[in-house]
Amino acid sequence: MLIVYLLGLEAAIRAYATWVSPRMMVLDDRLGWRHTGPARKTFTNEHGDRFVVVQDRYGLRGAEHPLQRPSGKYRVLILGDSFTEGVHVGEDDVFSARLESMNRQIEALNAGVGGYGTVQEYLYLISEGRKFKPDLALVMFFDNDLTDNCLSYYAGFGSRPYARLMDGEVEIVERLDASDFLRFTIPVPFRSQLSRHSYLYYVLNTYGYQRLFQQRMRSLQQADLKRTMNCEQYRILFWLLKRMNEIMRADNGEFAVVLIPSSEEASSGTSAAQEPIMKFCGETGLKCLSLLDRFARDQRSGSRLYFDRDIHWTGAGHAVAAEEIGDFVSRIMTFSRKSRDSIVTSDLGDATRQLPMRGPCRSGRRSPSAAPSVSCRAKPRHRSAGSPRTSPPE
Numbered sequence: 001m002l003i004v005y006l007l008g009l010e011a012a013i014r015a016y017a018t019w020v021s022p023r024m025m026v027l028d029d030r031l032g033w034r035h036t037g038p039a040r041k042t043f044t045n046e047h048g049d050r051f052v053v054v055q056d057r058y059g060l061r062g063a064e065h066p067l068q069r070p071s072g073k074y075r076v077l078i079l080g081d082s083f084t085e086g087v088h089v090g091e092d093d094v095f096s097a098r099l100e101s102m103n104r105q106i107e108a109l110n111a112g113v114g115g116y117g118t119v120q121e122y123l124y125l126i127s128e129g130r131k132f133k134p135d136l137a138l139v140m141f142f143d144n145d146l147t148d149n150c151l152s153y154y155a156g157f158g159s160r161p162y163a164r165l166m167d168g169e170v171e172i173v174e175r176l177d178a179s180d181f182l183r184f185t186i187p188v189p190f191r192s193q194l195s196r197h198s199y200l201y202y203v204l205n206t207y208g209y210q211r212l213f214q215q216r217m218r219s220l221q222q223a224d225l226k227r228t229m230n231c232e233q234y235r236i237l238f239w240l241l242k243r244m245n246e247i248m249r250a251d252n253g254e255f256a257v258v259l260i261p262s263s264e265e266a267s268s269g270t271s272a273a274q275e276p277i278m279k280f281c282g283e284t285g286l287k288c289l290s291l292l293d294r295f296a297r298d299q300r301s302g303s304r305l306y307f308d309r310d311i312h313w314t315g316a317g318h319a320v321a322a323e324e325i326g327d328f329v330s331r332i333m334t335f336s337r338k339s340r341d342s343i344v345t346s347d348l349g350d351a352t353r354q355l356p357m358r359g360p361c362r363s364g365r366r367s368p369s370a371a372p373s374v375s376c377r378a379k380p381r382h383r384s385a386g387s388p389r390t391s392p393p394e
Contacts, residue, residue, distance in 0.1 A: 006200065013199040024055060024087075025113070025157075027196055029176065030127060031120050032160030035059030035113055043087050046307040047314075051090035058128075061085060061110035062097055069133050073107040074333045077129050079121040080140030081148075083260050083312060084112025093315040098322035103330060109134065115156075117148025118240045119163050119172060125244055136254040136332060137244060138325075141237075143262065143273035149240070150231035153181035155221055156206065158195065163236045170239040180224070184210060184217055234276050245286060254332055256287035258325055261295050263306040269296040289328045291321060 017023055022041050028034040039055045056064040069075045078084055078096055086094035092101075096110035109132055111124065121139060129137065152173070153159045159176040178192050185191050186201070186209045194201040210217050241257060248255040257277070265271040271292055281288035298320055299305055305317035313321065 010198060010200040013203060017199060024053070027158055030161070030174065031113075031116075031123055032154070032176065033113070033115070033157055034124075038064075045088045046310050049090075053087050054091055059111075059113075061094065061112065062091060065107065065109055065132075067131060069135075070107060072105070074105050074136070074329075075107045075109065075132065075134045076136045076138055076329055077109045077111060077125075077132055077134035078138045078140065079116075079125060079129065080112040081116045081142060081145070082112070082114040083142055084110060084140045085114050086110070086112065086313070086318065087114070088307065088310060088312045089315045089318055093318050095313075095318040095322040095325065098319060099326050099329065102322060102326045105333070106326070106329060112140065115148070115154045117145045117151075117160075117162075118237055119149045119161055122240045122244055123161060123172070123174070125247060130247070130251060133251070134248075134253055135336070136256060136329065137248050138329070139241070139244065139255075139257050140260060141257055141277065142260045143271075146233040146237060146273065147225050147228045149236050150228040150233060151180075151224060152177055153184075155181070155184040155210070155217060163231075163240070165232055165235070170236055183220055234280075237277070238280050241280075241286060242284070254287070254336055256289070256328070256332060257281070258328070259288065259290040259292065260321075261290075261292040263299075263311065265292060266295040266299045266305065269293075287332060289324065291324055294320060294324050 022036075022039050024036060024039050024041055025033050026036050035055050036059060037055070037057045040052055042050055042052050044050050054062060056062065058065070058067070076099070084096070086096070091097060094110065096108040099106050099108040111129060113120070113124075116124075118139065118141070125137060148154075149163050151160075152162045159178045159181045161172060161174045161176065163170055163172050165171070178195075182191060182195070184205075185195050186205050188194070191201070195205065241255075245255040259271075259274045259277060261271055261274070265274075269292070271290075274290055274292060278288060278290060280286065295305055295317075303316055303320070304314055305320060306312065307314055
C-alpha cells in the first residue's frame with residue numbers, strides 16, 4: 001500500500017512539474033546538469049516582478065537562434081553561471097538581449113547555466129559551443145568560480161566535473177563521482193538513482209532533509225570550500241582560460257573574459273579575486289574586461305544594480321553590464337575585422353602575417369577603432385558567493 005501511495009505522489013509531482021512548473025534543467029552525464037530544450041517558465045524576483053523566462057531548443061536563454069551563423073552577424077557565445085543566465089529579469093532586460101538591441105550587428109547566444117564553474121563552461125565550449133561557430137566566445141567570471149572548479153558537486157543539484165593537479169599538471173576529471181554529493185541526500189537505499197530520476201525524492205531532499213539538517217549541510221560545505229584553498233585555484237583557472245583561447249584561435253575566432261564584481265566589491269571599489277586575473281591578462285595579452293570601476297561608480301551615484309538579498313543584478317545592473325560589454329565587444333569586433341582586411345601578403349608568394357591583438361592597459365572609454373586591450377587592475381578585496389537555480393531531476 002505504501003508503494004502505491006509513493007508512486008501516486010511521484011506521478012502527481014511529475015504532472016505538476018510538466019504543466020505548472022516545467023523543469024528548466026536536467027542532469028547530464030558530461031556536464032553535471034544542463035538546460036533542457038525548448039521551455040518557458042514564469043519566475044518572480046525579489047521585487048515581486050513576474051516574467052517569463054524562455055529557452056530555445058539548444059537550451060540557450062531567449063528567442064530561438066539557428067545553429068548556422070546568420071550572414072552579416074557577429075556571433076558572440078556567452079558562457080557563465082546564474083549571472084549570465086539572468087532568470088531574475090525578463091527577456092528584454094537580460095544583458096545578452098540588450099547587446100543585440102544596442103548593436104544590430106551582434107548576435108548574442110546566452111549559454112549561461114546556474115551553478116556552472118569554468119570547468120563546465122570549458123567542457124560546454126568543446127562539446128556544444130563550437131557547433132555554433134561563434135566569432136567570439138565570452139566567459140563571464142564570478143569569484144565563486146574559483147572554488148566551483150575544484151568541487152565535484154553542487155549540494156543543491158548533483159555531481160559535476162572538476163579540475164585537480166596531478167603530478168604538477170592540471171587534469172579535468174570528467175567522470176562524475178556522486179560520493180561527495182550523496183552526503184547531502186536522504187540516506188536510503190538506491191539514493192544515487194533516486195536523486196537522478198525521482199521527482200518525489202528531489203522534493204523531499206531539497207525542501208525537507210536539507211532544510212531540516214541545514215546546519216550540518218553548511219558545515220560540510222564550509223569544510224569542502226576550505227579544502228579547495230589548496231587546489232591551486234588560479235593555476236587551474238588560468239589553464240582553462242588559455243585552453244579556451246587556444247580552441248577559439250584554432251577555430252579562427254576570438255576569446256575574451258568579463259569579470260563580474262559582487263555587490264560588496266562594487267560598494268568598496270576593490271576586488272582581491274580579480275587582481276591576479278587582471279595581472280594574468282596583462283602578462284599574456286588575453287582580452288579581459290573588469291566591470292568593477294563602472295559598477296562602483298554607478299553604485300556610488302545611487303543606482304540599484306543588485307537585489308538587496310539576492311546576489312544577482314537587477315534590471316539596472318543588466319543595463320550597465322550591457323553598455324560596458326557592448327562597447328568591449330564592439331572594439332574586439334572592429335579590430336578583428338580590420339585585422340583580417342589588413343593581412344599583408346609578401347612578394348614571395350602566399351606567406352602572410354596578421355596584426356597583433358595586444359594592447360596596453362587603459363582606463364575609461366576608447367575609440368571604437370582602437371585595438372581591444374585588457375582593463376586596468378582591480379584593487380584588492382575578497383568575497384565568494386553564488387548559487388544555481390535548481391530544478392527537479394530527470
